Amino acid sequence: MANTKIPHATAKRLPIYYRYLHFLSDAGKQRVSSTELADAVKVDSATIRRDFSYFGALGKRGYGYDVENLLAFFRKTLKQDKLTNVALIGVGNLGHALLNYNFHQSNNVRISAAFDINEDITGTIQSGVPVYHMNDMKEQLTVQQIEIVILTVPAPVAQEVTNELVEVGVKGILNFTPLRITVPNTVRVQNVDLTNELQTLIYFLDKFGSHNENDA
Structure with missing residues (x-):
């Protein structure tokens, strides 16, 4: 295998x-x-x-x-026999929703740290997760040995933040931004574009009705 x-x-x-x-x-x-x-x-x-x-x-x-x-x-x-800590980069509306999501249900993933520039929430605990300022991101990712992150920052800063993540050895990025970020081949990116998925669903409903289409 x-x-x-x-x-x-x-x-x-x-x-x-x-x-x-x-x-x-x-x-x-x-x-x-x-x-x-x-x-x-x-x-x-x-x-x-x-x-x-x-x-x-x-x-x-x-x-x-x-x-x-x-x-x-x-x-x-799937590496579910051990706990995997991930970080959330960007605690806006989507970020808050992800913090509230129960990742522990049927899997062994935990958001253990979050990062944002909003001083109203940095230094606080949100849904059981400490929120650090973005200035502390590289240090905390290194100290906590986190190699997987969820990226929900605004598109204009997505690549800049990504570059910093690469610098500290992040290996995997779940990218919720509409920007297709550039990374070296040592980093794996999974893109989740909710707008694109919704537009695709609307297209298929219009063209083919409600017939279920699963990935081949």
Whole structure:
């Protein structure tokens, strides 16, 4: 598996599988078939079997998949067997919403620090998270050894902030800004453009109606 390149579409589906396996485990279900998984997560069973095949023999023909074993495998694969601390850069309206979101539900991610320039909130605790001034960002990220951040700053300063994040060794950025930031190939960026997603949804509704389209 170490030398196997996992397709991007497959990687995006792994958290979906993991979340549903949590539901099954909580319900006391011991095994599940690819057909049952397909009905639940709206991904065809052939795609599920192909996705799982990248990781070796996870199930048995005629038996399906052992829920607890599969859950434990994906927990380790997705690094959910240990707590991951992330930082929030920008505590505006969206930033506040993310602070209030329960990341601990079905995963092991915690926002442990937030940064902003608004002196009304810097030096305070917001939703259980300390908010530091942006001037302290590089020092705190280094001290707290945080390598993953959520970026929700205004677009005009997004690249400047990104450059500072790269300087202190940040490895992953979940970018909520509309700007496509530039980073070296040592840094992974995941773009989340809510406006673009909404416009895409409107387009598909207009062209194709309400038929569900899942990523291939």
